[in-house]
Amino acid sequence: MRMPRVVLTGLLLTTVAVVGPALPTPAVAAALPYQDPALPVATRVDDLLARMTLDDKVGQMTQAERKVVTAADLTSYRLGSVLSGGGSAPSPNTPAAWADMYDGFQRGALATPLQIPIIYGIDAVHGNNNVYGSTIFPHNIGLGATRDPALVQRIGRATAEEVTGAGQDWTFAPCLCVARNDRWGRTYESFGETAELPSAMTTIIDGFQGTTLDGPASVLATAKHYLGDGGTTGGTDQGNTQISEAELRAIHLPPFAAAVDRGVGSVMISYSSFNGSRLHGHKYLITDVLKGELGFSGFVVSDWAAIDQLDGQRGFTQAEVVTAVNAGLDMLMVPTDWKTFVSYLRSAVQAGQIPMSRIDDANRRILTKKFELGLFERPYADRSYASTVGSADHRALARQAVRQSQVLLKNAGGVLPLAKTGGKIFVAGKNADDIGNQSGGWTLSWQGGSGNTVPGTSILTGIRSAVGGGTTVTYHRDGTGIDSSYRAAIAVVGETPYAEYSGDRTGSLGLDAADLATIARLRATGVPVIVVLVSGRPLDVAAEVGNWNALLAAWLPGSEGAGVADVLFGDHAPTGKLPMTWMQSAAQQPINDGDGKTPLFQYGYGLTYGTATR
Known part of the structure; x- marks a missing residue:
């Protein structure tokens, strides 16, 4: 469990021996009621709230990015949270450096009069993907293809251990969006296009948070x-969802209801709008529906600088702060302009634009989670979990997730599985030997990147490890050098990394010219061609798939590419099922299960060796 740095014994604060840099003993010797872990959380929150000034309360509602805040700032402004944006990491990017950074910020928070610890947020969306050396799990679209909520829960637990090992205690995951149009650049962050699939995968919350929030390696x-x-x-x-409220409730709300039922600690609001009204100012959906109707008792956090978008003008105003907080936002992610936010929020309360009851409600929600996490008793990084970062057990779990996520869409003549022994196999394609490409966006950086960005196994390395004696594997990225002497050719093609903004596709959803040329070189020899598609969404391949012997959707498998080879060579039969309807052409977008459009492959489709699965 989270190793105690400072332990309450009776009414006295006592330090215990720890591994790592020495940390100061808190200044207060006598425990006040809110510092007594024997008391109920609600009692402790009430006692602490009664002692807090307006500055304390405003600070707790403020979240700043680590690059623009110091430990001294946390002391002066009494901030409640720090975050790392995508790719925002200490140097060196190691678990120990992350933990040291966290502890430094925490010392600043604990130097305040009331010693309220911070909570540190990070986008650990497919493993602890900002921390170098972490296990990189498949993105959600691949996990949706597994149809295995128990596996997803185990991935949440493994991720929580690696997050804890690097010192953080709050992840901005899971994404429970129901992706209805594959043109969207965040499609891969969705478990699937129906409400049922993301709802089922909320088991990952149980993995993150554990059985109790103050338990071993529990992460909010x-x-x-x-x-x-x-x-x-x-x-x-960040667009406009133009549908009826009935459709919003039927398709997009159920996963959040399921998350609330599982006790999710926080909810992040979307940049997008509902019928022209920005969600960050939507009091009905946040306060009435989420907090009232669904009974959500945790705290609501804004997205990155999102309140700046409420009036459509550059730079946020006091009026936007008033709108957002009165709508029900509890903690505001104001990464760079946090000092301006603090000033506006304080002024708004003093002017009566935001009632103190709303400020107290926000603080009560935030403080409750901090108490439940045990942060007041164990505020510093738990370095005992550092050994789990990128551990063999977690990589084995990721490999299992990869092979379970593979969806076999075509297998003409039973070309798969490939025999491991005898003859020659040719491998080509830009995604065959590129861990960065197979990991996708949100991998060490916001948009991700090509190349050997993280430790792991490429798909090519997995293929080479899978074959037995007497088999030669030849690789050329563009397919040059192949001839008819090869018994099979594997083309690993598809997308390169992206995240939101750059990931939206308004035009073609097909393979690029280089991929098509690579496949054409392989086909020209008459050798059976197996296409492995590495992508964050279904791609428009209907015009080409008839010329391929096999098609395997590998999605964005992450750091353990050997899981793809496990399926190609028959160590494990494919069991994945499509979490998204596969288009006949990009012109069909949006295309979803039950909408009457004829797909290339229907939602839930997937072959195995010998029969179809559905």
Whole structure:
């Protein structure tokens, strides 16, 4: 469990021996009621709230990015949270450096009069993907293809251990969007296009948070992005979801209801709008529906600088702060302009624009989770979990997830599985030997990147490890050098990394010219061609798939590419099922299960060796 740095014994604060840099003993010797872990959380919160000034309360509602805040700032402004944006990491990017950074910020928080610890947020969305050396699990679209909620829960637990090992205690995951248009650049962050599939996969919350929030390696989870971000017109990121409230409730709300039922600690609001109204100012959906109707008792956090978008003008105003907080936001992610936010929020309360009851409600929600996490008793990084970062057990779990996520869409003549022994196999394609490409966005950086960005196994390395004696594997990225002497050719093609903004596709959803040329070189020899598609969404391949012997959707498998080879060579039969309807052409977008359109492959489709699965 989280190793105690400072332990309450009776009414006295006592330090215990720890591994790592020495940390100061808190200044207060006598425990006040809120410092007594024997008291109920609600009692402790009430006692602490009664002691807090307006500055304390405003600070708790403020979240700043680590690059623009110091430990001294946390002391002076009494901030409640720090976060790392995508790719925002200490140097060196090691678990120990992350833990040292966390402890430094925590010392600043504990130097305040009331010694309220911070909570540190990070986008650990497919493993602790900002921390170098972490296990990188498949993105959610691949996990949706597994149809295995128990596996997803285990992935949440493994991720929580690796997050804890690097010192953080709050992840901005899971994404529970229901992606309804594959043009959207965040499609891969969705478990699937129907309400049922993301709802079932909320088991990952149980993995993140554990059986109790103060238990071993418990990390606060975040259900995001509330509400309807997967249903915007045209699949435009941060766009407008133009549907009826009945459809919003039927398709997009159920996963959040399921998350609330599982006790998710926080909910992040979407940048998008619902019928023209920005979600960050939507009091009905946040306060009435989420907190009232669904009974959500955790705290609501904004997305990155999102309150700046409420009036459509650059730079946020006091009026936007008033709108957002009165709508029900409890903690505001104001990464760079946090000092301006603090000033505006304080002034708004003093001017009576935001009632103190709303401020107290926000603080009560935030403080409750901090108490439940045990942060007041164990505020510093738990370095005992550092050994789990990228551990063999976690990589084995990721490999299992990869092979279970593979969806076999075509297998003409039973070309798969490939025999391990005898003859020659040719491998080509830009995604065959590129861990960065197979990991996708949100991997060490916001948009991700190509190349050997993280430790792991490429798909090519997995293929080479899978074959037996007497088999030669030849690789050329563009397919040059192949001839008819090879018994099979594997083309590993598809997308390169992206995240929101750059990930939206308004035009073609097909393979690029280089991929098509690579496959054409392989086909020209007459050798059976197996296409492995590495992508964050279904691609428009209907015009080409008839010329391929086999098609395997590998999604974005992460760091353990050997899981793809496990299926190609028959160590494990494919069991994955499509979490998204596969288009006949990009012109069909949006296309979803039950909408009457004829797909290339229907939602839930997947072959195994010998028969179809559904």
